[in-house]
Structure formats: C-alpha cells, structure tokens
Amino acid sequence: MLSGNLLAVFGLCATALAIPSQIPFSSIELIKEIDTWALNPNGDAAVIRVKSGSQHELHLLAINAQFTVPSVSYDAANAQARYTFLNDQTILTVSPTSEGQEGVWDLTTQILNSTTIPPAYPPSASKPNKLGGVILRSDLKELVHSAQASVLTVVLPEDLVLIQVAQHEEGWAIKGEPQLVKHKNLKIEGVTSNGTHLAYSASNHTASFIYLFDLHDTSSSPVLLRHSTKSQLIAPTFGNDEHIAWLSDRQLWLSTGNDEWEVPLDFDLFPEKIIFSKDGKAIYLLAPHDDQQSLFHLWTPSKSATKPIAPVRIPSNGTIHSAIHVGTTPLDHAHLIGIKSDSAKGEGKELWVISHSPHEDPTYNYENIRLTYFT
Numbered sequence: 554m555l556s557g558n559l560l561a562v563f564g565l566c567a568t569a570l571a572i573p574s575q576i577p578f579s580s581i582e583l584i585k586e587i588d589t590w591a592l593n594p595n596g597d598a599a600v601i602r603v604k605s606g607s608q609h610e611l612h613l614l615a616i617n618a619q620f621t622v623p624s625v626s627y628d629a630a631n632a633q634a635r636y637t638f639l640n641d642q643t644i645l646t647v648s649p650t651s652e653g654q655e656g657v658w659d660l661t662t663q664i665l666n667s668t669t670i671p672p673a674y675p676p677s678a679s680k681p682n683k684l685g686g687v688i689l690r691s692d693l694k695e696l697v698h699s700a701q702a703s704v705l706t707v708v709l710p711e712d713l714v715l716i717q718v719a720q721h722e723e724g725w726a727i728k729g730e731p732q733l734v735k736h737k738n739l740k741i742e743g744v745t746s747n748g749t750h751l752a753y754s755a756s757n758h759t760a761s762f763i764y765l766f767d768l769h770d771t772s773s774s775p776v777l778l779r780h781s782t783k784s785q786l787i788a789p790t791f792g793n794d795e796h797i798a799w800l801s802d803r804q805l806w807l808s809t810g811n812d813e814w815e816v817p818l819d820f821d822l823f824p825e826k827i828i829f830s831k832d833g834k835a836i837y838l839l840a841p842h843d844d845q846q847s848l849f850h851l852w853t854p855s856k857s858a859t860k861p862i863a864p865v866r867i868p869s870n871g872t873i874h875s876a877i878h879v880g881t882t883p884l885d886h887a888h889l890i891g892i893k894s895d896s897a898k899g900e901g902k903e904l905w906v907i908s909h910s911p912h913e914d915p916t917y918n919y920e921n922i923r924l925t926y927f928t
C-alpha cells in the first residue's frame with residue numbers, strides 16, 4: 554500500500570516536471586475513464602475497472618437501459634488483473650498473487666448481488682474466494698470464458714492457457730492441470746468463444762492464420778481453419794448454425810463450416826471487428842471513418858446473395874471501441890452494450906447502450922444511452 558502511494562507521488566512529479574513551468578500545477582487533470590470491463594451473460598451487470606493516473610478502482614454496475622443505476626466503487630484494483638463472468642452472478646478475477654511470488658497469478662471468484670428491478674439497490678459483491686493459482690510466463694491480455702465447456706482461457710501475447718473451472722455443490726473449483734497452447738513467435742489476437750469452441754487469429758510479419766479449438770478436449774490441438782501469406786486474417790467471430798465470419802484484408806468473409814465466401818459489400822470503409830447479433834441474424838461491422846468509429850448493420854447474407862450489400866451506419870458520436878449484442882427488446886429494438894469515447898465532448902471511455910430498430914432506417918430510430926459517468 555505504502556509503496557503504491559509513493560509510486561503515485563513519483564508519477565505525479567515526473568508529469569509535473571515534463572510540463573512547461575508557466576502552467577500551474579493545479580491545471581494538470583488526470584482523466585478518469587474505464588480501462589477494462591466485463592459484462593455478465595445476461596447483459597444486466599458489469600464489472601468495470603476505472604483508471605485515474607496510476608490509480609485503479611473496481612466498480613460494480615447494474616444495467617437497465619430504462620434508467621441509470623450509478624456504479625458502486627468496490628475497492629482499489631490491480632492494474633494487471635482481468636475479469637470475466639462465470640455466470641450472471643459470479644465474477645472471476647485473475648490477478649498477480651498478493652503473496653509476492655513472481656509469475657504466480659491468483660484465480661478468485663466473487664458473488665455479485667445486483668438488481669435492476671425497482672426499487673433497485675446498489676450492487677455489492679462478496680469477499681474474493683481464492684480457487685487457486687496459475688503460473689503465467691508473460692502478462693495476461695484477456696480472459697475468455699466458455700460456459701458450456703467449463704473452460705477459462707487466459708490469453709497471453711503468444712500462448713493460451715486453458716483452465717477447467719467447474720461448479721460443484723461447495724462452489725467453483727479448478728479441475729485438473731492448466732493446458733498450454735503454444736504459438737511460438739506468432740502474435741495471438743481476437744480470441745472469441747461460442748461456449749464450446751475458441752476461434753482466434755495468430756500472425757507474424759509474413760503469415761496469418763485462423764485457428765479453431767474444440768474445448769471438449771483441452772489436451773487436443775488447435776485446428777487450422779484458414780491460412781494466408783498474402784492477406785491479413787483477423788477478427789474470427791462465431792455466428793449461429795456453424796457460421797464463422799472473419800476479415801481478410803478487412804473484407805468480410807463467411808463460412809458455414811463446409812464452404813467459405815467473400816460477402817459482396819457496397820462499402821468503402823475497412824472494418825476492424827465483427828459482432829453477430831445473439832440470434833445470428835444480423836452482423837455489425839465496427840469500422841473507423843472521419844476521426845471516429847461506428848457500428849454498421851447488415852443482415853447475415855446467404856451464400857446465394859450476389860447483389861452487393863450496403864451496411865447501414867448506426868448513429869453515434871465519437872469512437873466505439875468495443876460492443877456486445879445483448880439482445881432484442883419486445884419492441885424489436887437491438888441493444889448493444891459497449892465502450893465509447895467522444896473527445897470532442899471531453900468524454901473518456903464510458904459504457905453505453907447503443908440501440909436501434911434493425912427494420913427501419915436507424916437514422917430515425919436509434920438511441921444512445923450512457924451508463925457510466927467517470928468523465
């Protein structure tokens with residue numbers, strides 16, 4: 554604790570020295586914004602880490618698009634920790650062990666108590682319960698939980714560590730030994746899961762690969778799905794009915810398991826991410842344009858569709874960094890929850906609901922609902 558405070562003080566001094574002396578010290582404002590987050594499967598609760606200078610805080614949030622429930626600051630958070638949900642109420646955290654051994658990370662669970670049904674009370678969480686430890690050779694990038702296979706995937710820059718995490722009568726526990734999936738000298742990116750399988754891209758300067766991994770047998774090997782030495786393959790994403798989409802040199806490709814094809818698009822932007830709607834019927838492309846980044850909607854095409862499709866922009870201001878499709882309302886509006894920032898308005902990374910009617914021109918039928926207020 555003490556050394557943490559000292560570091561923070563040194564950090565501030567360094568910043569102050571780097572700034573010309575005519576600017577008064579008090580004008581140095583530390584922007585406070587979300588730096589990592591996880592949403593529960595239902596899309597009605599989130600755990601958010603907020604960063605302010607060198608300080609990190611963990612916040613709990615109950616989500617209801619109809620009215621905002623303020624987030625609750627839970628505790629100070631470790632800057633290297635990552636979070637995911639094992640089910641709607643169970644938060645799993647992987648963070649460097651507090652016991653001081655280099656390279657050892659702890660897995661802990663906490664039960665979230667939250668509701669969005671009025672009168673909503675502020676969310677709270679139980680004390681962390683340690684499931685065990687894991688040795689990681691490098692910093693952890695992200696966590697991906699595959700519920701049906703009961704596997705937690707710890708994503709490292711070049712490897713994956715697969716850990717079986719199962720629920721017993723006494724609670725959650727680690728089963729067996731962690732399995733290491735190695736990709737020496739290949740950078741792993743965009744790890745996604747559909748509950749039973751993982752898909753991810755791995756690349757170096759000369760080659761690009763997309764792998765599929767069946768988690769029913771974590772001791773098996775990843776299956777090479779696509780390979781290219783000419784195109785950059787990124788963002789593999791699961792749809793329904795065996796669909797997998799990806800970007801090849803930022804062009805949209807689809808596979809149904811047996812065949813693959815490039816989707817003909819009337820689109821002059823270069824998407825970076827693909828998001829399927831929960832029912833698999835719609836695809837959202839996250840693409841940069843005009844100093845911002847927006848979502849573009851299209852209906853999942855069949856292979857026989859040959860007429861170019863023009864994806865429709867969902868109105869929003871600023872840059873959408875990430876988004877998850879959480880479902881469709883009774884009025885058939887699609888809801889996505891994600892991180893958005895808008896520097897023109899002084900807004901840092903905040904959590905938003907981006908909602909629209911997929912049946913009409915979204916320009917006349919959309920909503921942007923801000924869920925957090927840190928900036």
Ligand SMILES: *[C@@H]1O[C@H](CO)[C@@H](O)[C@H](O)[C@H]1NC(C)=O
Pocket residue numbers: 666667674675677
């Ligand atoms: C959840 O929190 C509310 C409000 O603090 C409390 O009344 C309730 O007993 C808690 N529920 C559980 C299961 O702990």
Ligand SMILES: *[C@@H]1O[C@H](CO)[C@@H](O)[C@H](O)[C@H]1NC(C)=O
Pocket residue numbers: 738757758759760
């Ligand atoms: C890229 O990876 C492939 C497959 O592992 C390998 O054959 C190739 O030599 C690598 N290229 C570079 C520049 O490391």
Ligand SMILES: *[C@@H]1O[C@H](CO)[C@@H](O)[C@H](O)[C@H]1NC(C)=O
Pocket residue numbers: 701747748749750791795796797810
């Ligand atoms: C996940 O994707 C794989 C590969 O497309 C598919 O075989 C499997 O059935 C999918 N699992 C679920 C739960 O949809």
Ligand SMILES: *[C@@H]1O[C@H](CO)[C@@H](O)[C@H](O)[C@H]1NC(C)=O
Pocket residue numbers: 868869870921
């Ligand atoms: C974007 O910002 C402008 C100016 O503040 C506002 O009028 C408009 O409603 C915003 N659009 C969206 C989609 O939030």
